[in-house]
Amino acid sequence: MYELELERVVDEIGKRGARRVLLQLPDGMRPFAFEIAEHIRKETPSEVIISGDSCYGACDIASRQALELNVDLLIHYGHACFVQSPGVPVLYIEARIPIDVSKMVEAVLPDIAGWESVGLTSTVQHTPQLKEISEALDQRGVKALIGEGTGLTPEDGQVLGCSYAAATKLPEEVDGYIFIGGGRFHAIGLALRTGRPVIIANPYNGKVSRLDESELMQLAKKRMALITAAREAKTIGVLVSSKPGQRALADAMVLAEKLGDREVHAFLIYLDEVRADQLNNFTEPEAFIETACPRIAIDGVAGVNRPILTTTEARVLLGEKTWEQTWGHTYLG
Numbered sequence: 001m002y003e004l005e006l007e008r009v010v011d012e013i014g015k016r017g018a019r020r021v022l023l024q025l026p027d028g029m030r031p032f033a034f035e036i037a038e039h040i041r042k043e044t045p046s047e048v049i050i051s052g053d054s055c056y057g058a059c060d061i062a063s064r065q066a067l068e069l070n071v072d073l074l075i076h077y078g079h080a081c082f083v084q085s086p087g088v089p090v091l092y093i094e095a096r097i098p099i100d101v102s103k104m105v106e107a108v109l110p111d112i113a114g115w116e117s118v119g120l121t122s123t124v125q126h127t128p129q130l131k132e133i134s135e136a137l138d139q140r141g142v143k144a145l146i147g148e149g150t151g152l153t154p155e156d157g158q159v160l161g162c163s164y165a166a167a168t169k170l171p172e173e174v175d176g177y178i179f180i181g182g183g184r185f186h187a188i189g190l191a192l193r194t195g196r197p198v199i200i201a202n203p204y205n206g207k208v209s210r211l212d213e214s215e216l217m218q219l220a221k222k223r224m225a226l227i228t229a230a231r232e233a234k235t236i237g238v239l240v241s242s243k244p245g246q247r248a249l250a251d252a253m254v255l256a257e258k259l260g261d262r263e264v265h266a267f268l269i270y271l272d273e274v275r276a277d278q279l280n281n282f283t284e285p286e287a288f289i290e291t292a293c294p295r296i297a298i299d300g301v302a303g304v305n306r307p308i309l310t311t312t313e314a315r316v317l318l319g320e321k322t323w324e325q326t327w328g329h330t331y332l333g
């Protein structure tokens with residue numbers, strides 16, 4: 001169902017005269033890796049190597065591998081440009097997935113009954129069809145708004161797990177949001193960032209559901225308890241990611257300094273991937289603050305045997321922000 005755009009890939013390789021390319025796909029697209037590589041091998045004189053490391057998002061671009069392998073082009077599937085990759089040109093193939101708009105609109109209408117206006121959001125796979133969805137909803141009497149793309153999310157209506165600017169910059173208050181896509185990850189982030197009701201319209205199985213308030217309350221209680229526990233810590237590890245789009249060394253240094261001012265022993269820990277087994281080997285810190293992807297602490301890593309907070313939660317811990325100022329507002333930055 002993905003648009004793999006193999007002809008565009010071949011054209012770009014030819015235009016750039018690339019002799020060696022690195023192919024990077026998110027985990028969900030790995031089943032297509034050999035098909036794409038085979039096509040490149042058949043249709044171009046270019047050598048192709050597949051990146052086998054994890055790829056969590058466009059923030060996780062394999063630029064280091066590309067430099068080590070001395071490739072002429074990095075072909076990154078499944079995301080739009082998020083971060084510059086100095087020294088290696090990158091071809092982004094967004095891997096769009098066309099959806100049946102009228103079927104989706106019919107399915108979603110009962111869940112937004114009574115709403116006058118709604119904000120439309122999706123991942124980059126479906127952003128080209130948001131306008132069509134908006135027009136179909138308008139015809140049924142629901143004002144459907146699409147926020148302008150900006151910064152990390154350049155396409156109109158586009159959201160990432162860490163960036164909901166297209167939703168929050170809508171010109172007027174909406175009754176709620178529709179997230180079009182699979183899974184709950186982006187929908188949960190949308191609720192944390194906007195504090196508004198979120199409907200998930202899954203175009204892959206045709207199901208429409210409303211994000212459960214009680215689930216969000218459970219999450220809020222859990223996060224507040226972790227902040228309270230971390231407040232008692234006298235030793236804290238501040239995690240800094242080496243991933244190009246997650247590296248926040250300057251922020252981490254400022255945080256460590258502020259913790260030091262409060263007589264907390266804080267040290268920076270530099271790592272590629274935040275994994276429970278690695279963190280649990282550090283027995284001295286009583287808590288961690290991670291400055292990488294905010295979703296790692298919230299819903300990305302299980303099994304860390306001490307509190308692990310996001311940068312925003314660290315600000316609450318330091319007293320710079322109140323919980324009420326962040327949850328449902330700036331919680332994801």
Ligand code: SF4
Nearest residue numbers: 056057059161162293
């Ligand atoms: S949510 Fe996390 S993994 Fe996804 S783009 Fe943002 S930083 Fe990267």
